Amino acid sequence: MGLSFASLDSAPASDLLAWAIATYGRRFAVVTSFQLEGMVVLDIAARLDPQVRVITLDTGRLPDETYRMIDLVRDRYGVQVEVILPDAGEVGRMVALHGVNLFYREVPLRRLCCHFRKVLPLERALRDVDAIAVGLRRGQSEQRAGVPKIDRGATPAKLSPLADWTRDELEAYQAAHHVPVHPLYAKGYTSIGCAPCTRAVAADEAERAGRWWWETEADKECGLHFSATGQVERKLDVLISEVVSA
């Protein structure tokens, strides 16, 4: 793929993915939770390489519809979906200390749950990967407004091929290519995560308003793409060390 490293920042999604597949081979993976963005990334990548690696996280709290998407993706694309699970011992200690639904109590506890069910398992799974592609779009939220197409500072390098896509462009691609759609969109969801932490939104609400909907000040992120900051970060560090040493 004849793209210079500097031109990657403005490359179309398919060129960026073709470059990543040619450059990294089996050390490249699409990481997706089967939302519309991730499915479009997966669809483009699978057209370029039918054996592209696909990684997803099973936090243990996913809605049943997401498990059905895993099977649908296997059937439709013929790819093996690598399903990453949290460490049972870590989750067990966290739940023993704080309860199963700790996330409703305060933001640091919610971040703690995301840390042990999402962030750490994915970090471990990506040790044999040099680059990933994810479905981040700048239009999804203020927090994501500055997302680059390629984050060279991340380990592994993080590609967001749809960073500059609008929701309309995304939906047009899905319709044109008959990309499978997560069933919860038909029930009013505009962003989909774990079952207890996601709800449908009203027409006038922001795209990610249904994520951790009980939080008013928080940034609607889980730590996979943006770290906690300030007081939340400090409290989270303490909570993590308590679980690790329990």
Ligand code: SF4
């Ligand atoms: S989204 Fe909710 S249930 Fe899922 S890992 Fe984060 S806090 Fe836990």
